Amino acid sequence: MAKLVLGPVLRYVDAGAATVWAETDEACTVRVRATAWEDAEGGTGSASARAGGPPGGPASFGGEAATFRVAGHHYALVVLDGLPPGTALPYEVTVEADSGGGEARVWPEEHSPFPPSEIRTPSEDAAAPVRVSFGSCRWAAPPAEEKDPVGPDALDTLALRLAGEPAGERPGLLVLLGDQVYADEVSPATREWMGQRRDLDSPPGAQVADYAEYTRLYAESWGDPEIRWLLSTVPSVMIFDDHDVIDDWNTSDKWLAEMRATDWWRERILSGLMSYWVHQHLGNLSPAALAADPLLATIRSAPDRDGTEALRAFAERADADPTAVRWSYRRDLGRTRLLMIDSRAARVLEEDRRAMIDPGEEDWLRTQVREDPEAYDHLLLGTSLPWLLPHLIHDLESWDSALCGGERGARWAGRGEYLRRAADLEHWAAFPRSFDALADLIAELREGPDAPATISVLSGDVHHAYVAEARWPRGGGGGWPRAGEAVPGSPVYQLTCSPVHNSVPLAMRFEFRFGWTGAGRALGRLFARHGRVPRPAVRWRRDGGPWFGNQLMTLDLRGRTAELTLEKAVVRGERAALREVTRTRLERA
Template identity: 60%
Template sequence: MAGLRLGPLLRYVDWESGSTATVWVEASRPCTVEVRCADGASGTSPTFSVAGHHYALIVVEGLTPGSTTAYEVLIGSRRVWPPEDTRLPPSTITTPPVATPAGPGKGAAESAGAAPDGVRISFGSCRWAAAPGGGHDPVGPDALVTLATHLAADPAAERPDVLLLLGDQVYADETSAATRRRLAARRDLKEPPGAEIADYEEYTYLYDESWRDPEVRWLLSTVPSCMIFDDHDVIDDWNTSAAWQRDIRATPWWHERIVSGLMSYWVHQHLGNLSPAELAADPVYAAVRASPDGTEALRRFAAETDADPARTRWSYRRVFGRVRLVMVDTRAARVLAEDRRAMLDPEEADWLREAVLDDPASYDHLLIGSSLPWLLPPLVHDAERWNASLCAGVRGDRWARFGEKVRRAGDLEHWAAFPESFDRFTELLREAASGPDAPATVCVLSGDVHHAYITEPRWPDAPPGNGRASGTASGPGPGSAPVSRVLQLTCSPVHNSVPRWIQAGFRFGWSRTGRRIGRFLARHGRTGASPVTWDRAGGPWFGNQLMTLTLLGRKSALTLVQATAGKQGAQLEAVLERSLTPES
């Protein structure tokens, strides 16, 4: 008899029709899975098989726009979700109000189908489901578990409309004691890759551990989620450089690791990022579903993608009323050859440009999800740009070899480490934030660096103090200053740690002395001037944390909460509540 092994995860909710959603599950054996809603909406799907596991992504149709409806999951005639003995609330699907034509007295938010109290988007990255190794968890309460517990205990509490998980959903290279015991039962951990993940089956252990916690499982069943990978989903500093890639590909275990990593990401994370229409047009999804065993079809896709990353686009675009989200792959889409080094391959860069600039009048807020921050503490930024210049040979081969060692040792592989890509991305943001149809805010949402902060850039031609200037009817021509407020919002980790010496280093990176050292490195590396300067507008904050943007019309507000331990258990403590747009 088939049962529910993992899930359900509520993934895509259609903000245009308000009537469609997708739900991801893993079953224990081949079967047909049904999602049945209290309002009469439903969907069914047979499972597809990969490496002995059985999955389904059910498209639920006929939902009532502007409603919250409970749902259950059935296999055959048997209900498998919610569990009979659950103490948690029902899992629900919340849909936005259906869009209506704008009329007298109606604002853009209402005509676009936005929720009356705004769109709430919570985001963060870097989550250990359990601390690596064994013993006491040294990093404090898990912010995702704490959020889930808080929402489950208070039905009236405001829930996010969507949860953005910006990388390192699982750690293939840092496994817990429980996972290591499962690995040791399969193979000798003295052989490479040791206590790290080796193949697809072992990747499923990570998702089991990450998504089986009862509160997190309930949260992911009732709050839609968007995901993107970062390095630890595969390995620390994945795709740092061409030299790094040559070295890792020479190891006997790497091919299976990368193929399995891409396969498991496709199954567990990527499929749920897609709309039903995108799923229907996806040839890999069709091939995997059409086969009694989709393993080989998916392995072939993953191997071809590793060999030629430009074959596959992991980036995607989502719309939430008058809010546009563009989620960018900053790991697999890289070009690593030093003479062509880029964060995004040319096709990916073209796609990003179109996704950002297409029909700007249709959105009030532009969010770009990048697992890696665009703007870092100035010293760190200048160090990465200096290092990239050395590795490119600006001071000769000896310095280039030194630069490669420093690059790997220091994890110098953010946007600043790809200088031309940084400059192009910065110009793209300026264009998006300029002209008569510019949105109220342009925010880059990031994680990775195990602390939270806010930065605001200033373009050379913008008025001092705010980074913005008044728009003109002529549009965003070359050199025009932004109209929108542009921000880098960084939030990490959800549940992880950062040593105190690294905390001190990040703080130093913002200091006057740090900036002076950065300017010295820029001169030594002959990097030239940055197209923008920036100041810290908040932070740094250290702890297990989540940020939430609340967007209503052209207004925007930001909240940062941290999970703290107390006598009554873990709690969410608000450490920042701030409006990002002027009241009008």
């Protein structure tokens, strides 16, 4: 009898449709059935409203999909259509093996301590409030009986809070901004498991080597009971960052050449892209995009639905030519538009053309933000790497980029490449032309009658949290606005939240704090002058932070207003809880 290995993971949800991802232990058909309560007039509502409600009966909504196989693992992505808007629908998952044995329920699990998983469809009212929670960088939490070396997991803690308030308000979307798994920093248990299948004294050592080992990472991370329930009941979108493949992935053309010269990198990068497509990317797509996806169609029509060969060929194309694949995507949530930007695989690495995203990605981004601007009030730009950094770090990265580009000669270029890797100088500031292009695009969007109420750049990566507001000069040569001065145009914020479950050395905490100070800014300008780096066309100030710890940010978007909350996972007595660190309105100064 077929069993559920991983999932269900609730991914895409809109007012009338949803997708649910799952992994099973053999070839089978996966069915998802959601239930709403039908009143006497034929309307539907939450099944939890049955008690004391009007007479009627249950209304059932379902979808099914046959599994496909990749490297011996079986996956399904089930689409549910025709769901009633504005409704909480508990659902169950059943499987029926191709080998026979009948249909069996596999979710919810027997004797589960968690409430039933639900699909909560948003209202058809585009002006309805939207809640988005986001963060990045999550080491898999250790088993409950082991001591957690980095403190309580913010996502685990969120799950416990939501489970304790099953009818309460919850995020309409969970945005995971990178490092969902750590291919280069595995747990002791995974290291021991890998050591039983190969020699860890040979490269890549105690790092992930192939697709099978990637599946172990996802099983360890998503199999955590709290995370498994959370992902089954809160819709999510995801994008990769470097540790999903390897630290400093695509930091420079010289780095990439060195990796490709090894005898282990090819299998690592292909397995990383294949596993990302299966576990993360597919769920980012809408049902319409899934129906039009040629790779998914090829895999589902392959003999025995074995997509290994087709997916590997796809990964080979993506690795050889990043412009052949688009990992970026768009999600509209009522009157909020979210654009998730691939700032890892879409890079142009040649030093004379260096860019965070290739020209095709830039065109795609411009098209998405300009399409029906009157249709959204809030614009969210998701990029795993922060656009606006502490001033000292920004100037260091811009200076280093100038050195690597030959601004101070060949000797300094070699030093710059060494420093780039040693200090992880590879954020937007390390790609000055891309930094300026994004600044110009945002400056254009924030002006005019169709300008959004807010523009926010959501990021992670740097293992701390902060809020920074971008500023542009007054029109007509009026100079730069002073702090607290009201200026026209949409407010623009860098919202950085990391880690969900990780740590940061004390020395780096000092560096991040110092980077925002006046002394840090003055030191940064010295570096910039040495590299002949011009001042950026945008300035920014820190409005909050830096904050350290395992944490999550949440945006509550209502009409033309936006409120940001930062919560940190702490231990209270014998239980973990989310403690509010700050709450602020995002609005014009």
